[in-house]
Amino acid sequence: MxxxxxxxxxxxxxxxxxxxxxxxxxxxxxxxxxxxxxxxxxxxxxxxxxxxxxxxxxxxxxxxxxxxxxxxxxxxTAELGGAFAAQFNQVREFYAVCDASEVLRGELVQVALLDGVDALYIARHEGAQSLRIGTPLGSRLPAALSATGRALLSTLDDDAVVALLGPGAEFPALTENSPRTLDELRERLARARERGWALDAEESFAGIVGVAVPLEGWAPGDPQLALGVGIPAAEASDERVTTVAAALQAAAHQLTNPFSAAAGRG
CATH class of the missing domain: 1.10.10.10 (Winged helix-like DNA-binding domain superfamily/Winged helix DNA-binding domain)
Known part of the structure; x- marks a missing residue:
């Protein structure tokens, strides 16, 4: 040949x-x-x-x-999507951890992973809030604009972010608050790393403030995930945002420790 x-x-x-x-x-x-x-x-x-x-x-x-x-x-297709998410221990435990949290049980909480330059949403906990935003399971948002996407990007250093998005990357203006350049994104990622959580201040959806934290893989080979909550902008006081962020950090801690997750169910 x-x-x-x-x-x-x-x-x-x-x-x-x-x-x-x-x-x-x-x-x-x-x-x-x-x-x-x-x-x-x-x-x-x-x-x-x-x-x-x-x-x-x-x-x-x-x-x-x-x-x-x-x-x-x-x-x-829905069955296969559910099977994909269920193969990760953290997603299976996610719902119980949210229900056990005094804060998160009433919130709409989502799990996302990084798929190229997008945040892909793979699980969703429907809280008591009436909020419904446009990120159903299987949908995606530009990682640079969404809180979950920034939580995922915050686990990378700036060089890796540039390599992923491209040195001349420009982002769509989904709202008037959306960052358009890498420099603007890097500023937001630096603040996210300092705080330990990412903020989307009506930058992917008008009227919605997003808060998200990174979630480390539970087992070798598991993908990097992020947990995020969407809050109506009219209700997104500094106090509520920091309260939700703290609850997400606590949930992420439980979901990276199998023994803590089991205790939360008990």
Whole structure:
């Protein structure tokens, strides 16, 4: 076999049907609404007949559902998402630790991990507050703008942050308070490291103040996580923010110590 043959084989997709199926699921996830067969075929750059075959296979596996308006993600995707989160001990213990906390049991608390330059939300504790913000499970926010993302970035040194985001990184203006440059982000990360918790002062959602802390992995190979709470800006007094931050730090301490977590359940 020649070097040219090796290069040709390396450049070929070893499983094009799998790749196309994954892309189809991504398109449905990004759309957040049912898509017709024509819309899916256009997005994938495939013939409608090929797209229909993919949909049939994915429907049989419950990865997609056929609705009157078109195709949407199926229940199996939710099951797999839950299984992904549940493989980490900390996520399994997270709900009990929140319920045992006098502060956090009434708050909307989320768990996120770093996925590229985004904070990806993988678990959510629904507290007694009526607050509902736009970060359902599986959604993401730019790490530079969200409290959970900054808590994750604060575990890296500045050189690693620049390497991850890029030396000329500029961030979208999600609100009028959003930082736009690396220098602005570095200032916020420096304050987060000093305090031990990160703050999002209406920088990812107008009207929402975020507070978050980093959560070290429980077992070797576990990802770096972060715990965060969203507070309505009108209720985000300095006292409440510091109280929530302290409760998150206590929860993070429990969730990095299996014996403490077990005691919290008892």
């Amino acid at each position: 020649t070097a040219g043959d090796d290069a040709d084989r390396a450049g070929r997709d070893p499983a094009p049907a799998v790749t196309r199926s994954i892309r189809l699921l991504e398109v449905l996830a990004e759309a957040r609404r049912p898509l017709t067969l024509t819309e899916l075929a256009t997005a994938l750059g495939l013939a409608k007949s090929s797209t229909a075959n993919l949909c049939l296979a994915l429907e049989a596996a419950r990865m997609v559902d056929r609705a009157p308006q078109g195709y949407r993600l199926g229940l199996r």
